[in-house]
Amino acid sequence: MARVNSLQSPRFSGIRTFMRIDPREAEKTADVSILGVPFDTATSFRPGARFGPAALREASLILKPFCQVLEVDIFEHLSVADCGDVSTIPGYTAESLDAIRDDLLPYFASPTIPVILGGDHCITLAELRALHKVAGPVALLHFDAHSDTVPEYFGKPYNHGSPFYHAINEGLILPEKSIQIGIRGPLYSRHILDWPRERGLRIVSGDELHRRGCADVMAEALARIGDTPAFLTFDVDFLDAAYAPGTGTPEVEGFTTRQALDMVREAGRQVRFVGMDVVEVLPDRDPSGITALAGVSVIHAFLASLAWRRSRDLPVGRPQ
Template sequence: MSTFNQPLGGNEMPRFGGPATMMRLPTQESAAGLDAAFIGVPLDIATSNRPGTRLGPRQIRDESRMLRPYNMATRAAPFDSLQVADIGDVPINTFHLPKTVDIISAFYDEVLQHDCAPLTLGGDHVITLPILRAMARKHGPVGLIHIDAHADVNDHMFGEPIAHGTPFRRAQEEGLLAHGKVVQIGLRGTGYAAEDFDWCRQQGFRVV
């Protein structure tokens, strides 16, 4: 009988102790043998306002120590049938955004070689683009559910084609997204023109 990794329980080790991993799961260096892997991308060099999302993966992991492995409403017990571990953070280049985008994409290429589902802890919004590039190389164009106040389809920001507000325009231009299978939910942020969300609809995105 297979033995699946389990989050460290609060009756085995106090919640304030144990490994600082997602749900205090075991760690391993690669995605080999895993059905799903938690991955951190500690990045905020693509933001145009305040920094701080580089600390997101660490904080998410810290808060996750309070999670238990069973969903009492749905009776879902994912750790009873899936092998899951925390494989750490992508070693980004915090001084060079284009290089970092390539580093992220290559990291996910390796993860996907193992037919492992990556579960990402970010990180600013730009990380979606290199992850989608890797996913599309593996699977072809993919569907997307994007929950956000903004559409993140700017053509450029400060003259740069890759920034936290541009990933879904680049993804659409590069053919990474499956036609008719993109939904953007919660778009409500203020904009610069009445047409700001129209580009999305013109691409066949469903805007909610």
């Protein structure tokens, strides 16, 4: 596939596409399509995640194609296109969810695997709605500090703390096949997580993950998902605030970047993912750029795991 050779052209030169992919590749059918969703109207605290896609693309310029952990070259086994950003309507959450869904639908309907750069976490609801139209309900692997299953905020249904309440209610995900990992921090009430648990969603708290260890929890997650097609959503506040200060609702007592990458790589090798996103990168709260770098490193781990599967003739993407 066409991309800029960073041994011949400095990384600070040229158009800021993901990993310096030639923008003309967007015109071709690719194994993976990178798409930005610059939207943060649904945030409840700090705004600014609308600039997340740009920050993630900027951070990705430093990435190289070969993954030493999995011993695989991403671009040797996958074609990847940066297809730009989808439509949003700042200030209008419900309307933006419809616009995002409609723009993403052709990608989910094709053999490509959409990899989405957020944006606040409300956008995942639009992604799952688009995916459901072509594939029905899927398993959800969700890394986050927050469950995001609150029914409403401020008397309104859509918020970055509510997407998975609606995803369960609308039948977009299979709760009995889905799992949330790393949920921690103070809650609005003792019973705030009762409803998703009663619907069959497995919620692994941050404390449980610390006590049991990542390998044990991932073994449970992989057994739960099994061979069901799945969607991976990664909120950067899964990471401890020390590793991801640039986010709208940071939490302490979290996890390292190394732990996150290990879990994503393991999941990517074992699960048939049909899409993924990284959300809640808020660059103006992190002048160092380490949050965006962590976010694109998660995507790199995901892409490397897809390439690893492809190198072993294992299926990737949505069953056709």
